[in-house]
Amino acid sequence: MQIWILLSLIVCLAGYGHILGRRRAVSIFQTDVISLHSLPFYHGAYIALWVLIPAAISIVFWLTAQGPIIENLVISGLSPATQALPSDRLSLVLHDIVNIASGDIPTKEPSLEIKAAAERFSQLKGLSNYGMVVVSLGLGIGCIWMAQRRLSPEFRARNQVERIITFVMIAASTIAILTTIGIVLSLLFEAWRFFLRVPLDDFLFGLHWSPQTAIRADQVGASGSFGAIPIFAGTLLITVIAMCVAVPLGLMSAIYMSEYASARTRGVIKPLLEVLAGVPTVVYGFFAALTVAPFFRGMGEGIGLDVSSESALAAGIVMGIMIIPFVSSLSDDVMNAVPQTLRDGSFALGATKSETIKQVVLPAALPGVVGAVLLAVSRAIGETMIVVMAAGLAANLTANPFEAVTTVTVQIVTLLVGDQEFDSSKTLAAFALGLVLFFVTLALNVFALRFVRKYREKYD
Amino acid sequence: MTEPSFEKIAGPGAAMANSKGLMPDREAALVRRRYRAEARFKALGVAAIVCAISMLFLLVGSIISTGWSAFYQYEIALDIKFDKAEIDLTNPRNANYGGLVKSALSAQFPEVSGRTNKRTLYGLVSSGADYQAMEVVLDDPSVVGNTRRVWVLASDDIDSLLKGFIDRSLPEADRRVKNKELVWIDRLKTDGRVRWSMNTVFWKSGDSREPELAGFWGAIVGSFFTLLVTLALSFPVGVLAAVYLEEFAPKNRWTDFIEVNINNLAAVPSIVFGLLGLAVFLNFFGLPRSAPLVGGIVLSLMTLPTIIIASRAALKAVPPSIREAALGVGASKHQVVTHHVLPLAMPGILTGTIIGMAQALGETAPLLMIGMVAFIVNVPGGVTDPSTVMPVQIYLWADSPERAFVARTSAGIMALLGFLILMNALAVILRKRFERRW
Numbered sequence: 001m002q003i004w005i006l007l008s009l010i011v012c013l014a015g016y017g018h019i020l021g022r023r024r025a026v027s028i029f030q031t032d033v034i035s036l037h038s039l040p041f042y043h044g045a046y047i048a049l050w051v052l053i054p055a056a057i058s059i060v061f062w063l064t065a066q067g068p069i070i071e072n073l074v075i076s077g078l079s080p081a082t083q084a085l086p087s088d089r090l091s092l093v094l095h096d097i098v099n100i101a102s103g104d105i106p107t108k109e110p111s112l113e114i115k116a117a118a119e120r121f122s123q124l125k126g127l128s129n130y131g132m133v134v135v136s137l138g139l140g141i142g143c144i145w146m147a148q149r150r151l152s153p154e155f156r157a158r159n160q161v162e163r164i165i166t167f168v169m170i171a172a173s174t175i176a177i178l179t180t181i182g183i184v185l186s187l188l189f190e191a192w193r194f195f196l197r198v199p200l201d202d203f204l205f206g207l208h209w210s211p212q213t214a215i216r217a218d219q220v221g222a223s224g225s226f227g228a229i230p231i232f233a234g235t236l237l238i239t240v241i242a243m244c245v246a247v248p249l250g251l252m253s254a255i256y257m258s259e260y261a262s263a264r265t266r267g268v269i270k271p272l273l274e275v276l277a278g279v280p281t282v283v284y285g286f287f288a289a290l291t292v293a294p295f296f297r298g299m300g301e302g303i304g305l306d307v308s309s310e311s312a313l314a315a316g317i318v319m320g321i322m323i324i325p326f327v328s329s330l331s332d333d334v335m336n337a338v339p340q341t342l343r344d345g346s347f348a349l350g351a352t353k354s355e356t357i358k359q360v361v362l363p364a365a366l367p368g369v370v371g372a373v374l375l376a377v378s379r380a381i382g383e384t385m386i387v388v389m390a391a392g393l394a395a396n397l398t399a400n401p402f403e404a405v406t407t408v409t410v411q412i413v414t415l416l417v418g419d420q421e422f423d424s425s426k427t428l429a430a431f432a433l434g435l436v437l438f439f440v441t442l443a444l445n446v447f448a449l450r451f452v453r454k455y456r457e458k459y460d
Numbered sequence: 461m462t463e464p465s466f467e468k469i470a471g472p473g474a475a476m477a478n479s480k481g482l483m484p485d486r487e488a489a490l491v492r493r494r495y496r497a498e499a500r501f502k503a504l505g506v507a508a509i510v511c512a513i514s515m516l517f518l519l520v521g522s523i524i525s526t527g528w529s530a531f532y533q534y535e536i537a538l539d540i541k542f543d544k545a546e547i548d549l550t551n552p553r554n555a556n557y558g559g560l561v562k563s564a565l566s567a568q569f570p571e572v573s574g575r576t577n578k579r580t581l582y583g584l585v586s587s588g589a590d591y592q593a594m595e596v597v598l599d600d601p602s603v604v605g606n607t608r609r610v611w612v613l614a615s616d617d618i619d620s621l622l623k624g625f626i627d628r629s630l631p632e633a634d635r636r637v638k639n640k641e642l643v644w645i646d647r648l649k650t651d652g653r654v655r656w657s658m659n660t661v662f663w664k665s666g667d668s669r670e671p672e673l674a675g676f677w678g679a680i681v682g683s684f685f686t687l688l689v690t691l692a693l694s695f696p697v698g699v700l701a702a703v704y705l706e707e708f709a710p711k712n713r714w715t716d717f718i719e720v721n722i723n724n725l726a727a728v729p730s731i732v733f734g735l736l737g738l739a740v741f742l743n744f745f746g747l748p749r750s751a752p753l754v755g756g757i758v759l760s761l762m763t764l765p766t767i768i769i770a771s772r773a774a775l776k777a778v779p780p781s782i783r784e785a786a787l788g789v790g791a792s793k794h795q796v797v798t799h800h801v802l803p804l805a806m807p808g809i810l811t812g813t814i815i816g817m818a819q820a821l822g823e824t825a826p827l828l829m830i831g832m833v834a835f836i837v838n839v840p841g842g843v844t845d846p847s848t849v850m851p852v853q854i855y856l857w858a859d860s861p862e863r864a865f866v867a868r869t870s871a872g873i874m875a876l877l878g879f880l881i882l883m884n885a886l887a888v889i890l891r892k893r894f895e896r897r898w
Contacts, residue, residue, distance in 0.1 A: 067746045162794040169704035172697045176722045176768070179761050183732060186739035249508045256505030272513055278880065279519070280822030282851040283873050286858045290866065291522045321515045328512075352494050354501035375727070382729025384825035385851075389858060409731050409825070416738065417828050434735045438728065445727040 003059075006133055010055045013140045017047035020144065024151050038157035046157045049164050050147040051140045058139050062132040070124045074117050082113065097121050187438055190431030197425045198226045203432060205229060209395035209406075211415060211426045226429055228436075230395035234405030238316045238387060239380045241401055245320025246376055250327025251369065257328070258335040259357055270332070277325040285389030288318035293390055300402060310392040310404040319386050326376040334368030334452070335361055371451035378444035382437060384409040408433050520877075527870025530659060533672060534622040535611040536585055537653040538564040540593055544605045552597050552604075557590040561612065569644060580641060586613040588661075588673045611655065616671040616864035618645060622654065625863070636863075662871060666837045667853065671864030674857070676872050678839045682752055682832075682847030683821060683879075689756020689843055690763060690820050695813055697760075698767030699802075702809075705768070706775040707797050726765035733762045734829025742830060749831035750846035758826050763816035770812020774805040807894030814887040818880050824851040850876045 025040035071094060075083060082093060093114070100118035151157070195203070206227015253273060257266050293314035300307030307313070338361050346356040362369070392404025393414055415430040540560050547555040562582050566572065572581050589612035596603055596610055613619075620626050621637045622645070632639050648654050666678030709715040737758035741747045747754050778801050786796040827833075832852050840847035848856070854876065857869040 064745055158792065162792065165794060166704075166708060169700045169708065172700035173704045173709070173718055175697055175701065175761075176718060176725055176764065179725060179736070179764070180721050182740055183728065183736045186736055187732075190739055249512050252505050252508030253512055256502070256509055260502055260505055269509055269513070272516065273509070276512065276516055278818070278822075278884065279516075280824065280851050280876060280880070282822070282824045282854050282858075283519070283523070283877070286854065286869060286873065287519050287522060289858065290526070291518075321512070321519075324512050352498045354498045355494070357501070378727060378729075382731065384729070384731045385855065388825075388828075389855065409729070412731055412735070413825070413828055416735075417833055431735060431739070434732055438732050441727065441729055442724060445724060449723065 002129060002133075006059070006136065010051065010059075010136060010140055013055075013137070013144070014048040014051040017051045017144045017147070018044035020148060021045070021047040021151060021157075024148065025157075028153050035153040037154055038159075042157035042161050043151055043155070045161045046151075047144055047147045049161060050143040053164070053168075054143050055136045055140045058136045059132060062128070062135065066125075066128045066132070070121065070128060073124055074121050077120055078117055079113055101125070183438065187431055187435040190428055191435040194425060194428035194432045197428070198432075202226060203228050203429075207397060209411075211411075211429055226425065226432075228433065230397040231406055231408055231411055231433070232436075233397055233399075234312070234391070234395065235381060235407040235409075237312050237399060237401065237405055238319065238391060238407055239377060241312060241316025242320040242323055242380045243373070243377060245317050246323040246327050246380075247373060249320075250324045250372075250376070251331055253324065253328040254331035254335060255357055255362075258332045259353065259361065270329070273325045273328055276322060279322070281322065281383060281385040282389070284318050284322050285385040285387075288314050288386055288390035292318055296402075305402060307402040308392070308404040310390065311402050312391060312405045313401040315387050315390040316401065318390065319380055319383055322383070322386065323376045323379055326379055327372050330372035330375065330452070331365070331369050334365045334372065337368070338364045367451045367454055371448040374444050374448035374451065378441040378448070381444075382409065382441050384413060388413050408437050412437070523870045523873050523877075527867055527874050529623050529625070530662065530864075530867035530871035532656050533659045533661070534614040534619050534654060534656050536614050536618075536648060537609050537611050537655075538568065538585070538589075539607050540564040540596075540610050541567075541607045542593075542597060542604045547597060547604050549601055549604060552601065553594065555594075555597075557593040557597075560593055561585060561589045568648075577640070580638065581644065583615055584618055584641065584644060586615045586672045587670055588613055588668075611657075613661070613672050614654075616862060619672055620864055621645065622656070662868070666839050667835060667848070667856070668837065669835075671860075671862050671868055674865070674868055676850070676853065676868075676875055678836060679848050679850045679853035679872070680875070681839050682836075683849040685752035685840060685843050685847065686755040686759065686827075686849050687817055687821060689753055690760040691813070691817060693757065694760035694763045694767055694816065698764050698813070698816075699771055699809060701764075702768045702771030702775060703797060703802065706772045707801065708793070722765045722768055725761075726769065729825075730762060730823055731825040731829065733758050734826030736761070737826060737830045748844055748846070750834045750836070750848075751844045752840065752847055752849075753843045754830050755827050755832055755849065756843070758830060759820040759823060762823065762826065763820050766816035766819060767809075767813050770815065771805070771809045774808025774812065775801060777808060778804045804896070807890050811887045811891050814883050814890070818883040818887075821849075821883070822851055822876070822880060824855055827852050828855075850879070 021044035022040045025036065025038075025043035029036050029040060074097060075090070075094065078093075083090070085093065096114055097117045098121065100114065101121040203226050206225060207229050208225045208227045209230050210225050253269075257269060261269065293309055293311065296311060296314050297307045297309050342360050342364060343356055346360045347353075351359065387407045387410050391410055392406050393410065394404060395406050395411075396403055398405060412430045412433050415426055415433075538561065541564065542560065546560060562578075565581055565584065566578070569581060572578060592612045593610060596608065614622065617626070617636045618641070621628075621642075626635060626637050628635075628642065637645075645654070661673060662675050662677075664677050665673065665675030668674040705715060705718065709718075737754055741754050741757060742749060747757075782800050782804065783796050786800045787793075791799065827849060832848050833856060834846060834848065835856070836846050836848050838845070850872065854869055854872045857865045857872060
């Protein structure tokens with residue numbers, strides 16, 4: 001909670017700076033109306049910004065830097081024997097120290113050394129917090145002093161404030177780039193560590209996936225092999241099933257909405273269909289696992305088929321339902337953009353409406369429709385919750401939709417959820433899968449957008 | 461623009477031609493076939509829409525039908541003797557209330573003997589009955605030394621039985637509730653010691669391993685904190701970025717690059733953001749696991765593209781004449797934006813933000829990656845406390861084996877959908893009320 005007090009103190013300081021600046025400007029204003037360049041407000045804002053920005057930067061910097069620095073100090077204070085431990089054991093020791101320092105009761109009585117280190121840890125932490133308060137507040141006060149010295153009738157406070165704001169805006173707009181870089185770097189880095197242990201071609205072309213690494217040499221069923229083909233095949237199977245549902249339903253809905261429906265029916269149907277995309281995926285997952293999968297299983301039993309209770313069919317069909325609006329909305333837009341003259345020309349030749357649609361509108365809109373389908377495919381590949389809840393965990397290499405298969409996203413979730421350690425091939429494999437997922441969806445999106453754009457240019 | 465329908469163009473003419481014998485039979489048959497194809501195609505379109513929308517109703521219907529029963533709960537009346545010897549009034553929290561509840565049950569059914577039978581008997585009421593007894597003493601210490609009738613929660617199996625989900629005609633071995641329990645419950649019923657009441661536990665408490673004690677409030681509060689962080693980060697950053705890109709940015713490679721990035725981020729699978737959060741925020745920066753703080757940061761990165769794209773559309777919709785008029789009376793470019801363009805675009809920006817928040821509220825996958833799946837009983841009190849959020853709580857309950865959790869899950873989904881409907885309705889109202897057509 002201390003951080004909130006600090007933040008509100010800094011805001012108060014900025015408010016004080018604002019009032020100070022305004023006062024100064026107003027007093028100048030009363031004596032010398034002509035030469036005051038900027039409105040009093042900007043003089044105040046100038047000082048307030050000079051308080052807020054340096055203080056905020058210093059706090060963020062302090063908070064990110066203090067953790068590693070304190071840890072290093074604590075480790076260097078440990079006995080040489082403890083310091084010589086391998087890094088994973090050392091991190092466990094550190095974990096114990098942090099826990100004891102934060103007041104948790106340890107499972108076993110800690111050694112004196114650990115206790116002393118915990119003491120030191122809390123001491124350093126307190127010192128660091130104290131330092132942060134002093135530095136940020138001191139910086140704020142110093143900045144008020146510096147900034148108010150610059151105020152004068154000729155001072156171009158407005159231009160200065162606007163320049164600062166522009167910099168803040170540029171910084172905000174680069175966050176999107178930083179996010180992308182962060183994603184790519186973190187995935188690449190962890191995946192690279194994975195490929196140091198498992199060769200790339202074993203991963204991409206191996207036929208056997210069983211990520212449990214053996215802890216003992218004689219352990220059964222823990223081969224630790226990372227051949228991702230069964231996972232890719234499972235993802236493909238579920239995606240194909242989903243598209244078999246979504247493409248016909250979505251496309252026919254789009255055709256009806258754009259070519260047959262009146263504006264009023266369209267106004268009702270389109271939002272209703274879009275509700276399908278707004279339902280949280282965890283709800284679909286529950287629906288698939290609780291209603292759809294048992295239904296198919298029962299039906300399979302009825303006709304003597306062996307349907308797994310985690311069949312690819314259930315997950316795929318429910319995912320298809322979720323994706324209908326992605327196909328229908330975009331296709332609808334694209335078909336609406338086909339010029340009416342093309343349709344009129346076709347009608348004039350005596351074609352019926354459906355013939356016009358099939359032979360004129362759809363071919364004209366095809367690039368856009370393909371783009372919509374590609375976007376939907378990328379959505380299906382990246383969808384997580386439905387498959388986590390309704391598809392299986394075992395990596396079977398099969399094309400039978402009644403069997404359980406697993407997908408890339410399911411594997412990422414099962415490999416990472418609940419796992420604290422971060423160096424095993426098992427957890428790193430999740431990042432390798434994430435890398436593949438990221439680049440495949442990225443490629444699909446870039447392709448799809450290019451298709452859609454090309455089409456739009458054609459009739460603009 | 462109304463287009464001429466086929467019937468108007470070809471229908472009457474073709475029919476006339478046929479009746480006057482101008483059209484040979486073969487051609488007439490062809491026309492009829494084409495008409496039939498036309499009708500078929502249109503019917504296919506209707507069928508597709510009906511199919512898609514009926515799926516929506518099936519989904520909602522199946523959830524309501526399984527979930528409504530979680531909103532009420534059965535209670536059993538026990539005459540608990542608050543023994544003076546058992547309860548120390550200076551420290552009333554420390555007494556053995558479980559023992560009091562058990563002796564009350566034994567007093568109700570004096571004929572029950574034997575350890576297994578007794579254990580089954582004690583299983584009639586929820587394990588939360590102890591706390592309910594304690595609450596009675598804490599509310600009114602004068603009860604100590606007296607006997608009072610207390611309504612305590614029935615256990616989940618008995619609750620399911622009373623709600624009619626357990627078939628009494630099944631053979632005993634296949635039934636979760638045994639014959640002797642049926643006898644006891646029937647006797648309690650005839651004594652008027654069974655009643656149902658609204659399920660307040662669900663709206664008041666955090667998660668629990670016992671279905672009858674599991675509540676959604678912890679998840680609601682967790683979602684609130686998470687969304688608070690998301691909003692605090694993504695709204696200012698999103699609006700600033702949108703204003704820069706739309707109003708100030710020069711058209712060059714760099715801004716093109718930013719735009720491409722934003723569009724691509726909008727399509728990155730959400731789980732990848734979870735991987736980012738795990739690798740960068742948890743492992744690199746060492747932020748706490750399971751905390752709304754990290755969840756909020758990850759979700760704000762996810763919703764940022766939505767907010768930026770919506771805000772840019774809203775800014776673009778403000779006509780240039782407004783800007784030119786303001787510039788004409790001597791405003792600087794920043795003054796034009798902050799005094800005129802931004803206020804006019806605000807309804808659109810807010811609508812986009814609410815829709816982005818609604819997406820973030822329903823998001824599950826990235827939060828699984830950063831450890832918000834932990835079993836957390838306490839209602840979180842701040843953004844760094846371990847907590848869970850509504851969709852993740854739903855996922856956790858959906859994984860639980862107890863039958864009673866199915867109803868809880870559906871009830872949680874209904875609550876989540878309620879919040880989503882509320883947010884989207886707010887967005888629609890904002891748009892309807894404040895949107896201006898220029």
